[in-house]
Every structure is written in C-alpha cells, then in structure tokens.
Amino acid sequence: MTANHPIELVCPAGSLPALKTAVDAGADCVYVGFKNATNARNFTGLNFTDASMREGIRYAHDRSRKVLLALNTYPQAGNWPEWTKTIDTAADMGVDAVILADPGLMRYANRTHPALRLHLSVQGSATSYEAINFYHEHFGVQRAVLPRVLSLPQVEHVIKKTPVEIEVFGFGGLCVMVEGRCSLSAYATGESPNCNGACSPGKHVRWEQTAKGMETRLNGILIDRFSDDERAGYPTLCKGRFAVGDDTYYAIEEPTSLNTLELLPDLARAGVRAIKIEGRQRSPAYVQQVTRVWRAAIDRLKTDGDRFAVQPEWMTALNNVSEGQSHTLGAYYRPWK
Amino acid sequence: MKLALGPHQYYWPRQAMMDFYADVADSPVDIVYVGESVCSRRHEMRLEDWFDVAHVLAEAGKEVVFSSLVLIESESDLKVLRKLVGQPDFRVEANDMAAVQALIRAGHKHWVAGPTLNVFNPATMDVFAEQGATRWAVPPEMAREAMDGLLAGCAVRPEVEVTAYGRLPLAYSARCFTARHFNLQKDTCEFRCLQHAEGMPLKTREGEAFLTLNGIQTQSAKVYNLLGDLPALQASGVDVLRVLPQSEHMAELLALFRRAIDGEIAPTEAFAQSQALMPEAPCNGFWHGKPGLEQYVAAA
Known part of the structure; x- marks a missing residue:
C-alpha cells in the first residue's frame, strides 16, 4: 500500500x-x-x-x-x-x-x-x-x-x-462493451456514443403498460417487459432481457x-x-x-x-x-x- | 471498383475454414482479409495455417491482408500482433491502436486503417495517412455524407473501402456472450462458438430478430446490404466494397457483387437476386445516416 x-x-x-x-x-x-x-x-x-x-x-x-x-x-x-x-x-x-x-x-x-x-x-x-x-x-x-x-x-x-x-x-x-467500439445504439436508434455522445437516448424510449406487463421500448424495439412485482428499469439496450435459444434472460448484462x-x-x-x-x-x-x-x-x-x-x-x-x-x-x- | 472479402468473424473447424478459403481462391474477389480478428482464444487456425491460406490466395492473384485482433488484452495478444507486423509478405489491417503503434515502429507504409479505428474526420485520417495508412475501411456506422466530407477534407485521399454486405460487427466486449449463454466462463468456454457457424440469434421477447451473439462480438441480426446503393457508392468514389463471410451461398454472392460492379447486372436487380442468398432480412440505414437496422429503397 x-x-x-x-x-x-x-x-x-x-x-x-x-x-x-x-x-x-x-x-x-x-x-x-x-x-x-x-x-x-x-x-x-x-x-x-x-x-x-x-x-x-x-x-x-x-x-x-x-x-x-x-x-x-x-x-x-x-x-x-x-x-x-x-x-x-x-x-x-x-x-x-x-x-x-x-x-x-x-x-x-x-x-x-x-x-x-x-x-x-x-x-x-x-x-x-x-x-x-x-x-x-x-x-x-x-x-x-x-x-x-x-x-x-x-x-x-x-x-x-x-x-x-x-x-x-x-x-x-x-458499459459491458468496449467503450468506443459499440454501435448498438446507432444500430437501433441512429444515435451513437461515438458520434452523438448518446446511448439509448431518451427521445427514443417508450414506456407502455400492457396486459403482459410494463414494456420498455427503444425506437420501437422491445428491450424488456416487467411484471407488476418487478421494478421497471430504463431500456439501455444491452441491459434488457432477450431470447437466445430457449432461454429469455439478461443475455448481455444485468442492470x-x-x-x-x-x-x-x-x-x-x-x-x-x-x-x-x-x-x-x-x-x-x-x-x-x-x-x-x-x-x-x-x-x-x-x-x-x-x-x-x-x-x-x-x-x-x-x-x-x-x-x-x-x-x-x-x-x-x-x-x- | 475492387471487391474484397472481409475478415472471417466466426469460429469454424479448421478443415471447414480451409475449404472455405480454397473456394475463395477461385472466386472473383480482388482482396481477401485473413486472420483471427475477433477472439484470441480461437485456435483451430494457427497463425501458420493462416499464412498457408494467405500464400495460396496470393498465388491465385488475390491481394491478401492480415486483419489484426480488435480487442487486445494480454501480452500474448501483443506477441501475435508483432508476428503479423513482422512478416514481410502481406499488408496488415490495423483494428486497434496497438497495431498502429507496432506498424509505425516497424516502418510499414501501406497498411489499412481498419473499421474499428474510429477514423471519422479528415484530421484523424491525416494523422494515420502520415504514418503509412493508405487504405481506410470506413466505420460501418458512418453515413455516406460524413464519408464524403472526410474525403473532401483530408490532405491525401486514401483508398476507400466500405462494408457493403454481411451481418454488421456492432460491438466487442471483454465478456463472451456465447459462453455466458451456456453458463460458462470465457476462460473455460469449451469453444462453444464452434457449434454456431453464424453465431447465436438474439431475439426480443416478441420474437423480433435483433442481434447475433458471436463470442465476444455482437453483430446485427439483419444483413447489411448496399447492392442497391451501388450507384451512390460509385458516385462517391468508393474504391473497394467489403463483403463479410457467411456460411452459405458465398460464391454466388461474390459473383453477384462482381457482376453488379462490372455493370453486367443492374444494382436493383442484383439487390433483388441477393435476397435468396441472405440468412436474414436486409438493412442499409447507416449508409443513409439513419438507424442501422432500417432499410431504404433507393429512389428509382
């Protein structure tokens, strides 16, 4: 020390x-x-x-x-x-x-x-x-x-x-991705950390209470869905739940x-x-x-x-x-x- | 306009890879990027195997470029990089600033500034051009307008290469998402990527194909396809079109691109024909300055 x-x-x-x-x-x-x-x-x-x-x-x-x-x-x-x-x-x-x-x-x-x-x-x-x-x-x-x-x-x-x-x-x-090497937000919304200084920007976010639960979307893409006993988080796109194979889970990273x-x-x-x-x-x-x-x-x-x-x-x-x-x-x- | 086959993004058994490049030697591409650029744990193809592939391709008249690892974490990653830079026979594509540093130190004068170097403006292009970068692989997220702006402003115009086909590499991580899916750690991943020739599809909870997990790399689900935008690519003076490898229909795709470039088939017709060769729906948003996953039909 x-x-x-x-x-x-x-x-x-x-x-x-x-x-x-x-x-x-x-x-x-x-x-x-x-x-x-x-x-x-x-x-x-x-x-x-x-x-x-x-x-x-x-x-x-x-x-x-x-x-x-x-x-x-x-x-x-x-x-x-x-x-x-x-x-x-x-x-x-x-x-x-x-x-x-x-x-x-x-x-x-x-x-x-x-x-x-x-x-x-x-x-x-x-x-x-x-x-x-x-x-x-x-x-x-x-x-x-x-x-x-x-x-x-x-x-x-x-x-x-x-x-x-x-x-x-x-x-x-x-950030689970290497900073500066991530175009996920640009792919989904057209705005990127690299060029626009923004990831998953708020103006593309939609919160919607549905029969299946609270849905969070980014430019229309469903990032996550929360049941009533879950706290709905902001739809940062790498921290949503997605389906890979037969599993639906935090495929990239948990919030x-x-x-x-x-x-x-x-x-x-x-x-x-x-x-x-x-x-x-x-x-x-x-x-x-x-x-x-x-x-x-x-x-x-x-x-x-x-x-x-x-x-x-x-x-x-x-x-x-x-x-x-x-x-x-x-x-x-x-x-x- | 030249046609390039970009670096292989997936992990295939050695023989499958050898067979793939044997076919490429007979295909109408001008440039082939070889080497492991995604994951340092992938070892089916040893560096020596890549050199063998490179020599076969060179004998078939292809320009061969070694594409460097995008994410460098360890001293052994740097050792591999130094071997690439130290060989005298082939150009190197720098996908990380460590590669740039090694190329400058070795005095290379004809290297390729790779798409992950984040060259977005004329001043940065000038920095790399002065240090020997003679070709610029445009970052996929960069729009045509910004690319034109860079080319108009840089001191010496580089050869320009645009990714024109394939699932787009969108992100890299220290974490392996394929290993994570199988509840494995990266260091003991059992090389599960070998069982997924084109990565693992990631869908939203309502079944929409969104991304593709390919080890530490995340790709688009949709296939970037600029065949229909060929007139604009030519008008902007793009020198090279990059097509990324996929597991099926590779020879037909390369032939289709060749015919379109050579004017033997109209771009709209080529785009229409390519639909049957694609594993997923097309997108071209980035080129138009829009969200990457969107598809714009070129105005007739």
Whole structure:
C-alpha cells in the first residue's frame, strides 16, 4: 500500500450544483462537459453553459480542486469546428485537462494549446500499453482512462509498461462493451456514443403498460417487459432481457453497477493514479453519496495501509444508489468475462 | 471498383475454414482479409495455417491482408500482433491502436486503417495517412455524407473501402456472450462458438430478430446490404466494397457483387437476386445516416 502518488478521486458533474456538491464532498477532480454533442453524456437538461462552466472552474480552483473537460466524442467533417472551438474555450477558461478520444483533435489541441494537459478518454478504446504509448508519443497524452475490459493483473501489467498515468473506473454504470467500439445504439436508434455522445437516448424510449406487463421500448424495439412485482428499469439496450435459444434472460448484462471498493488496496498497489466515478447523468444527491464514500475509503487507505477494510456502511450507501441495487466487480474479476 | 472479402468473424473447424478459403481462391474477389480478428482464444487456425491460406490466395492473384485482433488484452495478444507486423509478405489491417503503434515502429507504409479505428474526420485520417495508412475501411456506422466530407477534407485521399454486405460487427466486449449463454466462463468456454457457424440469434421477447451473439462480438441480426446503393457508392468514389463471410451461398454472392460492379447486372436487380442468398432480412440505414437496422429503397 505504499503507492508513490496518492490516488486522485475523479467525480462526475452534469450540472453546477453537482460540481459544487462533488467538491464539497471531497472530489480531487470533477469532470464535466458542455451542453452539446462534444461529450459522451449529451443528454437533455444536462451539462454546462459557458457561464456555468466559468463559475464551476472558479469554485473548484478556489478550493484547490481540478476540473477536467470531457470532449470525448468523434467529430466529423461537417461539425469539426464545434469541437475545436470547445477546446479553445476550455483552454481559455483554464480547465486542468481535456479528456479526448479522437487523434485528430489531440493533434489540434497539442499544436494549438501546447500547455493544455491531455487525457485519453475511455472512448479511445486503449486496452494495452502499446495503444496508450501511441497517444503519448504522438500527442503527449499524460493520462489514460482504461476501458472496463481488463482484469486486475492486466491493469497492473499496463501500468508497468507505460509512462502514462492510468485512471480506472471505480464505481457506477457499467458499459459491458468496449467503450468506443459499440454501435448498438446507432444500430437501433441512429444515435451513437461515438458520434452523438448518446446511448439509448431518451427521445427514443417508450414506456407502455400492457396486459403482459410494463414494456420498455427503444425506437420501437422491445428491450424488456416487467411484471407488476418487478421494478421497471430504463431500456439501455444491452441491459434488457432477450431470447437466445430457449432461454429469455439478461443475455448481455444485468442492470447492475460496477463497484470496486474492495479492490482499492490492490488498485493502489498496482499504481493506479486515479479512480473515476461514472454518472454525469445522475443527481447531485448521487454524486454526494458516492463521493463521500470513496473520499472516506481513499483517506482510510492512507492511514490504515495493509489493515484497510471496507466498512459495511460504505457498501450499504453505494448499493443504495446502484443501478438495480446490486453491484459487480466487472472485468477486474476474471470469471465475470 | 475492387471487391474484397472481409475478415472471417466466426469460429469454424479448421478443415471447414480451409475449404472455405480454397473456394475463395477461385472466386472473383480482388482482396481477401485473413486472420483471427475477433477472439484470441480461437485456435483451430494457427497463425501458420493462416499464412498457408494467405500464400495460396496470393498465388491465385488475390491481394491478401492480415486483419489484426480488435480487442487486445494480454501480452500474448501483443506477441501475435508483432508476428503479423513482422512478416514481410502481406499488408496488415490495423483494428486497434496497438497495431498502429507496432506498424509505425516497424516502418510499414501501406497498411489499412481498419473499421474499428474510429477514423471519422479528415484530421484523424491525416494523422494515420502520415504514418503509412493508405487504405481506410470506413466505420460501418458512418453515413455516406460524413464519408464524403472526410474525403473532401483530408490532405491525401486514401483508398476507400466500405462494408457493403454481411451481418454488421456492432460491438466487442471483454465478456463472451456465447459462453455466458451456456453458463460458462470465457476462460473455460469449451469453444462453444464452434457449434454456431453464424453465431447465436438474439431475439426480443416478441420474437423480433435483433442481434447475433458471436463470442465476444455482437453483430446485427439483419444483413447489411448496399447492392442497391451501388450507384451512390460509385458516385462517391468508393474504391473497394467489403463483403463479410457467411456460411452459405458465398460464391454466388461474390459473383453477384462482381457482376453488379462490372455493370453486367443492374444494382436493383442484383439487390433483388441477393435476397435468396441472405440468412436474414436486409438493412442499409447507416449508409443513409439513419438507424442501422432500417432499410431504404433507393429512389428509382
């Protein structure tokens, strides 16, 4: 447990109140996005205007915390200027880093704002040190967020082989697919995480009470059907129940959250530099709850070292805000695969 | 316009695979992508077997390209990648940034930027072109309009390849969904993919064919088919059409594409004839900037 660097806690904020809550609850960094398709949580009613971004950055910097800007979708020829303008704005406002996925944008950022710190987004799908080192050598990327696909020993191996700081997901909604390599939403709705910053977007969702139960549809496709004693979940298309062969089940993934709290000492030992909490689309109350628990756990790890133990009340608090009120270690735990 | 057979997505017994490529050698394709790009656990075809296939195809006059693994997780995945990049005889399609890094380091100058590299804009195309990418396999979810925009804006126009036929590879995961179906873990999957020559159909609870589970890969249920859109593909200057392998009617399909490309049959007629050769209904939404599963009839 003698990591050379303290682990940074990186928390989500989909609004100014969420940002302030995250800072007050102990986040080291808050990651945010503007109100447009330049980031992977382009949801109605979410994200920052120029004015709220300035205020958020001031609030965080006054308290010596960092603000990271997610600019992690892939622009196309027709909308390219919106992305580069957003980088310019972010640099002018003094964000502490931009989180990018697109190599063309990285080159733009590197050339236009050489002092701007670059993080590789999880949407960049870099799952090996060779991939991560490409971004480092060509664009000076200083930190990479790993897709949720590697087991713990694999994460450790990557860290040994790259000079780039590694950030991993610690808690929140679980993408079962390799981020940046999923066109399921585009196939079903025409809107993709890669290009539109949206997965299973709300405007394509329909809830319908039928004789067979509550049905949830995405662009007309039946994602799930719930009986009266079940809690109907949002129709994220990889978390529905489908028929394969003679079985109807969660064929891809259950509605569950990633929770790696119990792995915290292992992640620290492996040399992970930052833990990311998912959920810019969630409420300030979620942000507060999750940030408080992880702040307490990271602080406890510093004092307790090898005697670190997960407190039952931490798990209770996290389970209360988990999708489906359950959690998984995801790919960190090999049998999940 | 050239015709390419894309990388095989499924796991077949070694002899079935050998027989398949023996037929391909006699087919009217110009380019054949070989190698295992989906799952590193699949070992019926050893790398040496793929090299044997590649040499046979090359002798038959085909351009052979080795398609790299899309999801790289382990050091042994990287070792295989280095062997692909280290061989002198065939081009490589980079499906992951680790492959790009290895190709740059080895000084390759004619590699293919694969469909999972997410090349969506001119600036990114320029980055890869400067590093030796001379052909761009367009990401399937990219619409024609965006593709045209990229080509108009990039410094050096690459050779352009569009996926024009097959169940679309839509997603990759660390998890194996075939193993999951059989309540097995990936590490002890018993190679169940071998029993599903075209993956496992996934249907909604009202019986609509939606997706296909193929190990760690998720495909569309519907078959992407741009035969009817051939005039638009030609007008946009697409250089190569990619057809993905399927278990039946492969020779007829390739012949049909060839005749359509060569103008021996009208695109609408070719599209109509292809219906009998497809395992599921057609779709072409992505090309038109719509949900991928939709089907648009080209205006007469």
